[in-house]
Amino acid sequence: MKRPAGFRVLLLVAAAAASIAACGGTGHVTVSPGLPERPSSPQRDVSLGRGNDQAPIPLAAGRTLHAVERRHTLAAPALSPLSGWSSPIVVPAPDGGALAYTTWEHLRDVDPFESFGQQGIATGDPLAVPSIRLVTFGDAITDELLLRGGYSVAWRSDGAFAYVRGEQEEYRANTPYDGYIEVAQKPRGSTVRWVSSPARYTVVAWAGEHLLAYRETGPSDGDVIAISAPEQLHSLGSGAVVAVSDDGSTVALSSGVDATLELRIVSVADAATLFVLEAETLSNAGLKSIGYAGDWVGTRLVARGFTRDDIPVIAMFEASSSGIRIEDILRFPVDDVPVGFQEVALRNGGTDVFATYMIPPPLTERGYDGSAVDRHVNCRRDTADCVWGDPEGEGALFQVRNDSRPLPEAARKGWER
Amino acid sequence: MTSAESTHARLSVRVLSVALLICVIVAGQAQPASAAIVDAWFDFTRSSNTNSTLRWKTVDHADQVTTWKSWRAGSGENTNECDKSISSDPDGGWLPAGWYDVTSHTHSFSGSAIYGRVWQLNDKYCSDGRTLRTELFIHTEENSSGGQSGCDGSMSTDGSQCWDGPNDYYSKACIKVARSGGDDPNAPNDVPNVDYYWHNYNTSLSYPMTNALYVH
Numbered sequence: 001m002k003r004p005a006g007f008r009v010l011l012l013v014a015a016a017a018a019s020i021a022a023c024g025g026t027g028h029v030t031v032s033p034g035l036p037e038r039p040s041s042p043q044r045d046v047s048l049g050r051g052n053d054q055a056p057i058p059l060a061a062g063r064t065l066h067a068v069e070r071r072h073t074l075a076a077p078a079l080s081p082l083s084g085w086s087s088p089i090v091v092p093a094p095d096g097g098a099l100a101y102t103t104w105e106h107l108r109d110v111d112p113f114e115s116f117g118q119q120g121i122a123t124g125d126p127l128a129v130p131s132i133r134l135v136t137f138g139d140a141i142t143d144e145l146l147l148r149g150g151y152s153v154a155w156r157s158d159g160a161f162a163y164v165r166g167e168q169e170e171y172r173a174n175t176p177y178d179g180y181i182e183v184a185q186k187p188r189g190s191t192v193r194w195v196s197s198p199a200r201y202t203v204v205a206w207a208g209e210h211l212l213a214y215r216e217t218g219p220s221d222g223d224v225i226a227i228s229a230p231e232q233l234h235s236l237g238s239g240a241v242v243a244v245s246d247d248g249s250t251v252a253l254s255s256g257v258d259a260t261l262e263l264r265i266v267s268v269a270d271a272a273t274l275f276v277l278e279a280e281t282l283s284n285a286g287l288k289s290i291g292y293a294g295d296w297v298g299t300r301l302v303a304r305g306f307t308r309d310d311i312p313v314i315a316m317f318e319a320s321s322s323g324i325r326i327e328d329i330l331r332f333p334v335d336d337v338p339v340g341f342q343e344v345a346l347r348n349g350g351t352d353v354f355a356t357y358m359i360p361p362p363l364t365e366r367g368y369d370g371s372a373v374d375r376h377v378n379c380r381r382d383t384a385d386c387v388w389g390d391p392e393g394e395g396a397l398f399q400v401r402n403d404s405r406p407l408p409e410a411a412r413k414g415w416e417r
Numbered sequence: 418m419t420s421a422e423s424t425h426a427r428l429s430v431r432v433l434s435v436a437l438l439i440c441v442i443v444a445g446q447a448q449p450a451s452a453a454i455v456d457a458w459f460d461f462t463r464s465s466n467t468n469s470t471l472r473w474k475t476v477d478h479a480d481q482v483t484t485w486k487s488w489r490a491g492s493g494e495n496t497n498e499c500d501k502s503i504s505s506d507p508d509g510g511w512l513p514a515g516w517y518d519v520t521s522h523t524h525s526f527s528g529s530a531i532y533g534r535v536w537q538l539n540d541k542y543c544s545d546g547r548t549l550r551t552e553l554f555i556h557t558e559e560n561s562s563g564g565q566s567g568c569d570g571s572m573s574t575d576g577s578q579c580w581d582g583p584n585d586y587y588s589k590a591c592i593k594v595a596r597s598g599g600d601d602p603n604a605p606n607d608v609p610n611v612d613y614y615w616h617n618y619n620t621s622l623s624y625p626m627t628n629a630l631y632v633h
Binding site: 079081082083084085086110112113114115116117118121122123171173174176177202214216217218219220221222223224238239240255256257258259260288289291292306310338339340342358360361363365367368371372395396 | 465466494495496497498499500501503504505506507508510513514515516517518520528529530531539540541542543544545546547548549551552554573575577582584587588589591625626627628633
């Protein structure tokens with residue numbers, strides 16, 4: 001197969017990535033049998049119509065948890081303004097018997113449109129408290145506070161539970177929410193501080209024995225770190241976590257934008273860049289940006305993004321031991337998906353793509369007129385036919401997702417319809 | 418005057434007792450003979466991530482709004498103001514709409530990725546409070562002395578202390594303004610001009626300065 005222009009394959013630099021075969025210097029890419037031929041132009045316009053409001057995978061909308069066979073009311077809304085969608089907000093346990101979610105308790109009303117000063121808010125004023133809650137599903141469903149003054153959860157297949165604990169419980173106006181990363185063998189087990197140097201952290205997922213987290217050390221400065229034990233960490237470089245491979249040995253990181261855009265496959269154990277799609281290749285395919293909160297199943301990697309003409313897309317890649325290439329880019333009508341997607345997931349072995357998005361309220365000179373509209377969409381990849389739904393519940397949509405890998409198949413499918 | 422500007426003029430909490438008589442003639446723009454600025458602010462009109470407009474506006478005792486200057490400016494890497502920026506690279510959405518305080522201003526900021534002349538803004542929830550945008554600034558790409566460092570003669574590389582080219586208008590929601598002297602020979606020298614208006618066409622420069630930026 002002719003190698004795409006601009007494609008580059010890097011040699012392995014460490015034997016530790018034993019699961020990834022060396023590719024040699026020629027950059028030859030083997031296309032897995034059974035995949036459809038890549039179209040000459042990878043972008044395709046989807047057809048978008050109304051579908052069921054019930055999503056095919058579990059979602060949280062505010063306090064409403066849309067599970068597979070039931071609907072449950074959470075004790076508090078699923079929400080994490082400190083991390084947005086950069087880390088899963090509602091994380092199911094590996095055995096499916098519980099889930100942990102982050103919530104946000106406002107200590108006073110804050111008008112998003114007005115300045116802090118206009119509302120009498122001074123730097124340092126306590127405004128909210130992030131918390132982690134635990135829902136257990138047994139004979140009775142319980143919803144209990146796990147940690148006041150913490151957020152972002154990663155839950156490993158053996159039950160190890162990682163999160164960020166704030167230096168202070170409250171988020172204070174104009175004050176960075178510094179914290180630490182802690183790990184417990186189970187949600188209510190004894191904790192060990194894995195990272196004690198305070199910074200703005202967000203835990204994302206376990207990748208094998210390594211915990212992946214964002215570390216922000218200053219305005220516009222930060223990186224992705226991999227932590228294997230208390231105070232044993234190394235940097236994977238700057239970027240956003242798109243997804244972790246099934247075996248947890250590699251992570252797909254996007255960085256840059258437009259002329260500096262890159263998508264790298266990085267070895268978690270030693271931070272070696274195994275494969276990279278550089279700006280020239282991505283730009284030739286029309287991509288301007290690739291965001292976090294994607295998915296990776298087998299050799300299929302999916303991410304949200306935008307084209308160079310600011311069209312919202314879901315981009316699909318083949319990522320295997322041979323390399324990475326662009327497979328398909330689904331373009332969505334900007335009138336229907338005006339500001340792009342929030343989280344993207346593969347379904348049915350990668351034949352379907354699911355995503356959530358919001359339609360912002362109209363903006364007037366006096367501020368926002370109403371609330372955002374939150375929707376989900378499911379697309380068949382072969383036909384690019386997509387249907388959207390509008391689930392019940394007030395608040396932003398968050399997928400119930402555990403991005404840690406490896407993860408038991410039962411845990412991954414346990415929440416799926 | 419738009420209703421937003423009228424609201425701003427009415428509700429401004431800053432002390433308006435200082436009447437400032439401006440006599441300096443700025444290149445290409447003459448001052449009103451007895452102009453008295455009672456309020457002043459940045460106005461950021463979001464059009465695209467790399468080609469939006471930052472303006473300097475004032476209002477006088479007669480409620481007359483004057484736009485003194487405008488500059489090309491950028492923000493974010495997409496148009497979703499609720500998309501949280503998380504990495505050190507430009508990512509996430511542009512600056513959320515609404516009013517901001519300028520909490521501080523310095524010419525010699527020395528962060529780990531932002532340097533030089535900066536205006537720090539208050540934290541901001543996006544449209545319905547689902548995401549909090551933090552550590553927000555108006556800034557350029559220069560060193561803490563207001564010069565250029567790390568320029569390599571190439572517009573395709575990206576140094577945080579060198580204005581490399583139009584790609585530098587992208588940001589993690591911050592408002593980015595260009596400056597000359599870096600790798601982009603065509604870059605306008607805007608940030609000194611922004612700073613000039615901030616200092617010379619303003620009211621009292623005490624911080625935090627409430628309602629000093631309007632984003633829409």
